[in-house]
Amino acid sequence: MDIDSKSDQENLIDAVTAAFCKPCDPCATVDTQAESITEQIDVTPIVINDGPVVVKIPVIIAETNITIPVEATITLDQKVMEIKRIKKNVFLTQSRLIPFSQESYKCTGVLFIAGFVRKNIEYATQTCLVGTGDAVCGDIRHCTVQVPFNFTTRVTFLRPPVFKENTIASEIEFFTDKLVGSDDCADTIIGGNPCDQNFFSTEIFNEKPYVELVKADVTEIDIRTNSTPSCERTTEQMFTQLTEKVVVNLTLKVLQKQQIGFTSV
Numbered sequence: 001m002d003i004d005s006k007s008d009q010e011n012l013i014d015a016v017t018a019a020f021c022k023p024c025d026p027c028a029t030v031d032t033q034a035e036s037i038t039e040q041i042d043v044t045p046i047v048i049n050d051g052p053v054v055v056k057i058p059v060i061i062a063e064t065n066i067t068i069p070v071e072a073t074i075t076l077d078q079k080v081m082e083i084k085r086i087k088k089n090v091f092l093t094q095s096r097l098i099p100f101s102q103e104s105y106k107c108t109g110v111l112f113i114a115g116f117v118r119k120n121i122e123y124a125t126q127t128c129l130v131g132t133g134d135a136v137c138g139d140i141r142h143c144t145v146q147v148p149f150n151f152t153t154r155v156t157f158l159r160p161p162v163f164k165e166n167t168i169a170s171e172i173e174f175f176t177d178k179l180v181g182s183d184d185c186a187d188t189i190i191g192g193n194p195c196d197q198n199f200f201s202t203e204i205f206n207e208k209p210y211v212e213l214v215k216a217d218v219t220e221i222d223i224r225t226n227s228t229p230s231c232e233r234t235t236e237q238m239f240t241q242l243t244e245k246v247v248v249n250l251t252l253k254v255l256q257k258q259q260i261g262f263t264s265v
Contacts, residue, residue, distance in 0.1 A: 053262045061209065062109070062155040062254040070246040072147045073225070076123065079238040081138060084122040088218045090248065091115050094150075095211035097254060099161045107157050109254075113211070114150040117218060117248060121145070126238065136236060149248060161256045164204045172198035207257040217249040 094114035101108040125138040174196050222244050227237040 054259055056257055056259050058255045059258045060253055061157050061159050061161050061256050064155050064252055066153055066250050068149050068151050068248040070149045072244045074145055074242045076143055076240050078125050079240055080123045081126050081236060081238055082124045084124055087120040089118045090216035092213055097209045107160060108154050111155050112152050116146040116148045119145050161209055162258050163206045166204055167202040169201040209254055209256040212253040214253055215251040220244055220246040
């Protein structure tokens, strides 16, 4: 069958194939090489069993599960037709423990936490209508925002933290009877020697408690607050603003390095 006997559709297919299906130079190459396994020899650790052992290790002094409600409003830079995906990660920016409790809350401390939920939002935009409006085309964009949160809670210690207080500074004065006044006829002045002073103080450096983030659960509902029809298509709504109601559930460990003694077996 010659080219003149082909239909217009077949000629169009041939033209598209010739334009877009030409062979091209490779844009990347892959070289692979099989690696052999290196043999290893097991080594038995050397253990000292000649008496008690004292080690300094992180000790869990409290573990808690906390639920934090957060509400945020996110404004995007373009009109959005649909949210495709939201990836969420939780980060802590501050963790402070006040370990001294009141008499009515014995063996407890107050925990201050601050952080944010990092949200990477992928969304579809509208750039054009195809044909008579039967199809809507657009781009896939993304926006990364941080939703902050903070809270204060009281934690009960599983094992109390260990602290030593600084001593009160002390001062020693020396006696002298060699002070001479301006009046030669007056008695000798006796008392503390202003030329010598002796001070004593002790500064103790304690291990600071710290927090580890064990697990983070994020549950949310996104509400479109300013939706408008897309080109008079009632099934498609465009918006630029989201109101999020988020519930963040955190599992935290509070730790402190402490000296622990073990008896060798």
